[in-house]
Amino acid sequence: MLEDVKEIPLPRDLQSYLGQFKLRILKSLHGSLFIHAKEEGISMNQYCLYLLAKNDTEYKKRR
Known part of the structure; x- marks a missing residue:
């Protein structure tokens, strides 16, 4: 955006996030x-949320 001389928008506040997003993945990963x-006895949504939160925590530790 800087190269195109476009304005970079300010970050949104957390209240404007809906808490959901759509993600396209490979069929094999979905399976x-x-x-x-x-195997864990939870929904795929709960499992993906667990994986994302776990990865986000690890990312924060490395920074």
Whole structure:
């Protein structure tokens, strides 16, 4: 955006986030996530949320 001389928008406050987003993934990854979630006895949504939160925590530790 800087190279195109476009204005960079300010970050939104947390209240403007909906708490959901759509993500396209490979069919094989979808299948793998489904199987792992089923093995854990939780929904795939809960399992993906767990993985994202775990990764985000690790990312914060490295910074």
